[in-house]
Amino acid sequence: MLRTLIACLAMMLTVMVASARDIIILKDGRQVECDIVREIDGNLWVIVYTGDIKRQEFFSATAVKEVRRDAAPDVADAPQGEDDDTAMASGAPKGMVITMEGMVGVEMAAHKIEELIPTIEKEIGEGGILVLKINSGGGFLAEIPLLSDVIEYKLKPKFEVVGWIESAISAAAMTGITMERLYFMPEGNLGAATGWSGALVAMRGRGLAEANYLMEQISARGKRDYKIMSAMQGSPDEERPLSCTVDPRTGRVTWYTSEDDGEMLINRGKDVLTFNSVVAEQVGFSEGIARDVFELAREMGYDEVDWVGEWKEGMVHPISKAERENRRWREFIDQNNAGMGVAYQKYAMYAAAAEGQQGENRGLLVGKARTFLRQMKRYADASPKLATVAIGIGWDQWDAWYAGQEEYLRELMRP
Amino acid sequence: MINTLKNIAGSLALGVAAIAPLGVTTVLVSGGMVSGVSAATVAETSLALDQLVLRNGKIIEGQLIRETATEVEFNVIVAGISAPATFKKSMVIEIIRGDTDPADLIDDETVEDDNPLLNGGNREIEVDALADIDAPKVYVINLKGVFGRAISPTPVREAVQAARKEEPDFLIVHLDNTWTFRGSDAPDELQGSFDQFTIADKIEPIFTKEIDLEWDKKPHVVFWVGNAMGGAAFLPFLADEVFFEPDGRVGGIGSLEQMFEGVGDEVVRQKQRSLRLARAQGLAIASGYDYRLINALAQRSYVLSFDPNTGEMFERMPERPGELLLTDDGEDDRIDTMDQLVRGTGNDVLTLKADNALKLGFSSGTAADLDELLELLGILRNHELVEGRSDQILESWSRNVETALRSIPRLRREFEQVQARGNTLRDQRRAISQRISILEEIQGVARRYGESFDPNANGMGFIANIETEIEELRIQLLLLRD
Known part of the structure; x- marks a missing residue:
């Protein structure tokens, strides 16, 4: 699916659609036919079309070679004219922050983001600014393509999507680069995307090759040179140095997989790359640094954004309805996570104790063990990957494991 | 939330001092040269001033004097009085130009001929004459003892909360953690403590986000450094401004490249080091400090030199006359000699001391006692020195942690000694219940003070193990039936 959709993306950027619209000629040679809906200091916000699918895109001034305004934008198709409820209709666009936190695949899960879309749309309208604020130390590799797909095909077509990075490590970094436009918090960091397991054992072989291929595809979605993510992934078999040269005139960055060819050494060959906020901005990996939504709006080029939601003490952004739902769900999963660990421990203790007893005592202990086993099932039903996180059982093996334990308890009760 | 100097400052002295952390120029405020400047002048003129938006969130108002590739010279104007200061360009996010001639900013009738604003020099501004301005409140917190045990997130948070009640203008944190080796003060080269960053990381929001976002009146946070060694080395990077004691030092965290040595694959070890370094760098960046200092403090292989005239740093050995080496790569003949280590002059990793920290602009000055510090702050x-419960909270925590550490073995002994008084089921049940009760008491101690004797896991592993023991006793109780 990913490959097909990447192909669609490439088509979208290169193929001229039939109707006459604005044409942007990029410095890398591509031409994009679109409607320009906003322009600040040469930075362009546009609607591009592929058949019936339309999506909002952003092109920085440094990437644009020429703009041909051959035809006036089709006002009927532009977001502000489409629907009175849209964000663009009332002057300042509406925006919201959705936080993506916790373990990728557990608290930071694609299905939850997808579930939030109707609420998000109701609150900020189509074309509104959706900020995905990431603070995660990583997680499951398997969740990355799911999250990337939701961002690419469910969120980007509806909203102006940007990433706001507090900390995006490993799988969170690999997800975050789906977005073309990233902003960092001052303390922000992104990288360290090396796959590993157990006692710091590196991913190798087919698994590593698949991860590399996935990252090539997701880098393309975010319009980023794969050399960057490659340096973040590292390899057990080879060094992955990275340097770059920033053209002072155009701002264009050229990347090199060596320490010396670029003017700036970004990653020594023996190291694994993690960007901090300063370097990310210097090399154009991020669009800017913002500590709150007001700075973020300014960095994005807006004079004003109508940030929806309720402000609370200690927050750098308001909490919208969608974000409130998001947080409630995450708290529920956190509680389940803790509960799963405790329930498993108690289940194991009571089951083991039952083995050493006979008769009524055994029945008593098996009954208690069964209670804890059913608690575990409720937790696993709410979030299947908890079984892996909390007790180390592969989520795809949970059903079999659970059935086996039920049978084991029945066996204990047989005379 | 962005605080302007106007919001922060209750007085000229406070306002001027607040610019110092990033400035090369230290501005003293101490005597009576400028007089009669009315508060109304501020209100009338502040809207038209140039603004300097700093990376640490502050907005400084005044007039831009000069802008070079590396520095911004700026006349800071507070309460109608100006003081020139120099800011590193790297610390400045944006310069917003106003439209006012600086001469318009001064009330002509009240300005004397030698007013520093009109003369434009880096003159001392004297403040005694500003009798109508309230003296700034100064609150001091002393962070002493072993980092991670006495200096731990819970007591530090409670100490800072106690300070909040006093609404200080200056929050001075005197940091002097215990750093000993075999009973005496440990040498600089003791470098095994980068992993204590996890503790500093938990303390970080107390001095940054919680003050920035939750306090109605944000104080100017000053760290005054005696020993900031091991994990405590990260804390001064949270300050608006840092001062050193004459023998003050920041370091002891040069072990990053040795972390996880001997475990797993090198590329995964590098990943772990990389993400930790980036988090530590972020802590410095968020407060407006150069993250390369963190690299030099943490990594033996990192090379950093600087030009003391400009404060500019270079990630290479010195190349031009006048440049000074801060840290070399510690390889071959550059490895620190025993003589250098004994004298504390090694440079395989950086230890910031009063002199080099001042040259680098990391420190704003060196003060042997509080009076000297207050003088440097102008x-x-x-000033009004206000007292609260902070030191009491911290001392009490230290004492309680020591007591808790003694109480756990005592409770364990009591647990072992519990015997059933007779052979009846009731006697046995009572004995088991007594054991459970003791274990729950141990758990309670661990819940309250676990962060100090198990800083990385907040005592959670210890608590979980006790929980297992309790559950085993509950099973025994369940099976004790007539």
Whole structure:
């Protein structure tokens, strides 16, 4: 699916659609036919079309070679004219922050983001600014393509999507680069995307090759040179140095997989790359640094954004309805996570104790063990990957494991 | 939330001092040269001033004097009085130009001929005459003892909360953690403590986000450094401004490249080091400090030199006359000699001391005692020292942790000694219940003070193990039936 959709993306950027619209000629040679809906200091916000699918895109001034305004934008198709409820209709666009936190695949899960879309749309309208604020130390590799797909095909077509990075490590970094436009918090960091397991054992072989291929595809979605993510992934078999040269005139960055060819050494060959906020901005990996939504709006080029939601003490952004739902769900999963660990421990203790007893005592202990086993099932039903996180059982093996334990308890009760 | 100097400052002294952390120029405020400047002048003129938006969130108002590739010279104007200061360009996010001639900013009738604003020099501005301005409140917190045990997130948070009640203008944190080796003060080269960053990381929001976002009146946070060694080395990077004691030092965290040595694959070890370094760098960046200092403090292989005239740093050995080496790569003949280590002059990793920290602009000055510090802050003769419960909270925590550490073995002994008084089921049940009760008491101690004797896991592993023991006793109780 990913490959097909990447192909669609490439088509979208290169193929001229039939109707006459604005044409942007990029410095890398591509031409994009679109409607320009906003322009600040040469930075362009546009609607591009592929058949019936339309999506909002952003092109920085440094990437644009020429703009041909051959035809006036089709006002009927532009977001502000489409629907009175849209964000663009009332002057300042509406925006919201959705936080993506916790373990990728557990608290930071694609299905939850997808579930939030109707609420998000109701609150900020189509074309509104959706900020995905990431603070995660990583997680499951398997969740990355799911999250990337939701961002690419469910969120980007509806909203102006940007990433706001507090900390995006490993799988969170690999997800975050789906977005073309990233902003960092001052303390922000992104990288360290090396796959590993157990006692710091590196991913190798087919698994590593698949991860590399996935990252090539997701880098393309975010319009980023794969050399960057490659340096973040590292390899057990080879060094992955990275340097770059920033053209002072155009701002264009050229990347090199060596320490010396670029003017700036970004990653020594023996190291694994993690960007901090300063370097990310210097090399154009991020669009800017913002500590709150007001700075973020300014960095994005807006004079004003109508940030929806309720402000609370200690927050750098308001909490919208969608974000409130998001947080409630995450708290529920956190509680389940803790509960799963405790329930498993108690289940194991009571089951083991039952083995050493006979008769009524055994029945008593098996009954208690069964209670804890059913608690575990409720937790696993709410979030299947908890079984892996909390007790180390592969989520795809949970059903079999659970059935086996039920049978084991029945066996204990047989005379 | 962005605080302007106007919001922060209750007085000229406070306002001027607040610019110092990033400035090369230290501005003293101490005597009576400028007089009669009315508060109304501020209100009338502040809207038209140039603004300097700093990376640490502050907005400084005044007039831009000069902008070079590396520095911004700026006349800071507070309460109608100006003081020139120099800011590193790297610390400045944006310069917003106003439209006012600086001469318009001064009330002509009240300005004397030698007013520093009109003369434009880096003159001392004297403040005694500003009798109508309230003296700034100064609150001091002493962070002493072993980092991670006495200096731990819970007591530090409670100490800072106690300070909040006093609404200080200056929050001075005197950091002097215990750093000993075999019973005496440990040498600089003791470098095994980068992993204590996890503790500093938990303390970080207390001095940054919680003050920035939750306090109605944000104080100017000053760290005054005696020993900031091991994990404590990260804390001064949270300050608005840092001062050193004459023998003050920041370091002891040069072990990053040795972390996880001997475990797993090198590329995964590098990943772990990389993400930790980036988090530590972020802590410095968020407060407006150069993250390369963190690299030099943490990594033996990192090379950093600087030009003391410009404060500019270079990630290479010195190349031009006048440049000074801060840290070399510690390889071959550059490895620190025993003589250098004994004298504390090694440079395989960086230890910031009063002199080099001052040259680098990391420190704003060196003060042997509180009076000297207040003088450097420009408020020696115009301040109110307010006292709260902070030191009491911290001392009490230290004492309680020591007591808790002694109480756990005692409770364990009591647990072992519990015997059933007779052979009846009731006697046995009572004995088991007594054991459970003791274990729950141990758990309670661990819940309250676990962060100090198991800093990385907040005592959670210890608590979980006790929980297992309790559950085993509950099973025994369940099976004790007539």
